[in-house]
Amino acid sequence: MxxxxxxxxxxxxxxxxxxxxxxxxxxxxxxxxxxxxxxxxxxxxxxxxxSKQALLESVITTITDHSVSLVKEAIRPKATLRETIRAGFQAYWDHVSAHPGEHMLTYELTQYALRQTGFAQLARRQYELYSDTLTELIEQLSHSMEFELRVPVPVLARYLAVMIDGLTLNFLVLGDETAASDILDTVADQVVGLVHDGVVPVVPGAVSPPRSA
Known part of the structure; x- marks a missing residue:
């Protein structure tokens, strides 16, 4: 070998x-x-x-990294904040569509951890990882596009983690791509609505409109 x-x-x-x-x-x-x-x-x-527990924790982290690496690339600033956010969601969703079995595994890992004595903290860490990862992505985007949110970043991160988790499971059960796309459109609009009025995201190389008084 x-x-x-x-x-x-x-x-x-x-x-x-x-x-x-x-x-x-x-x-x-x-x-x-x-x-x-x-x-x-x-x-x-x-x-x-x-231990198997150590392996499972690494499996959870790696599966998350598979899609997060695509999202990080997708949220490079575009013409508008809404377009940038929607591109990030789409990058994640393309991974779900291409690797449904891998995402199904994440739910099985959660159930397994909750049912096995001594493994409950693994499920907790799994969902903390989702929120922590989204917090990092939101902070990356707010820094690159220079905007402020109406709500604390951890609150938005947890909201998005819950939404994405539920939407992914719904798709795995029902297989409705159109419904998923419509929901992601709606959530992208909601996130843009949480940006403070008068704070215009700056896109490098673009001419920004004047800020409102």
Whole structure:
């Protein structure tokens, strides 16, 4: 077996775990089956992760990163704030549409953690991660487009986390792309409505209209 830096080996095992759990379910996926999926020995798995709980936390973080990296790229400032926000939502939604099994896995991970003794904090950390990630994205956008919100950033982040979580599950159950798109349009409008009056987002290279008195 070729030697590989431990960080790369961990990533290999995490991605193997995501594939195996998406295919077979969390409860039926064992450390042995993950090692087999990754093409490594069981001893390599235990060298990289000291527990299944540690692996599951890394799986949750990695799945979140898969879509967040796309959103970060999508929310580079555009002509309007609304257009920029909507592009971010679309980037996330394109990932949901392309990888529904991966997103379904996130709900299974939540249920698994809540039902397993000693794992409840994993579900809590999962949902804290969603809010923390959205807080970071909102702060990134408010800095780049120079606007202020009517509500605290953590409040908006938690609201968006709840909305996205519910919308994703609704889509996984009903499969209605049109309804999801309409809802994301509405939420984008709501977010723009939370920007203070008279605060005009600045887009580099664009000519901004005069601010109202």
């Amino acid at each position: 070729a030697r590989m830096p431990s960080a790369d080996r961990r990533r290999q095992l995490i991605e193997a775990a995501i594939r195996a759990m998406t295919r077979d379910g969390v409860s039926r996926t064992t450390t042995r089956s993950i090692a087999a999926e990754a093409g490594v020995s069981l001893s390599v798995f235990h060298y990289c992760f000291d």
